[in-house]
Amino acid sequence: MSQARYPKEDDVLSAMAHAGTSAEQGQPMTAPTQPDPTSSEILAAVLSTLSDNKAEDVVQVDLRGKSSVCDWMVIASGRSTRQVAALSDKLAETLKSELGVQCKMEGKDIGDWVLIDAADVVVHVFRPEVREFYQLEKMWMPTTASA
Structure with missing residues (x-):
């Protein structure tokens, strides 16, 4: 007669982990959730990335309370179609x-x-000629009162 071979506890725990269950609770394991980034965190990452990658004439427009679509709009230029895409x-x-x-x-x-x-951040990257034609920042930037 052959003796039954039972898996070791470590093997069971490993198999359960790979199957997506917790050994302690027998419940499905979920990945730890990260809180959604704030619009300020997204804006900071956008501005940093555009700066690091040589975007030109970067403008940020605060739309908080003015638009339900987003909190910030960022407008930047690239020198060519290739740079805009990159x-x-x-x-x-x-x-x-x-x-x-x-x-x-x-x-x-x-x-x-x-x-x-x-x-919460919408970014427009233009070639300079196209940006000049549409002039998005003029539409959203606050006007200064004449004295």
């Missing part, structure tokens, strides 16, 4: 890896104007 890719990659923010992007294939929706 800035956009790098920004989306950085926000995902550092803050866990999944960005939606429009316009990257053309590279004249890329819109990056990063939750």
Whole structure:
């Protein structure tokens, strides 16, 4: 007669961990959740990434209380369609890896104007000629009263 072979406790615990259950509670294990980043944290990461990657004429517009879409809008320029696309890719990659923010992007294939929706921060990256044509910052920036 052959003797029954029972797995060692360490083997059972290891198998349970790989199966996604907790040995102590027999409950499914969940990954630790991180709090969602604040709009200020996202804005800081956006500004830092754009600066590090040589974006030009970066402007931030405070939309808190003015728009239900986002808290901040950032407008920046790249020197060419290639740089506009590269800035956009790098920004989306950085926000995902550092803050866990999944960005939606429009316009990257053309590279004249890329819109990056990063939750509470919307980023526009333009070629300079296209930015001058649309003048988005003039639409949203506060006007100064004439004396």
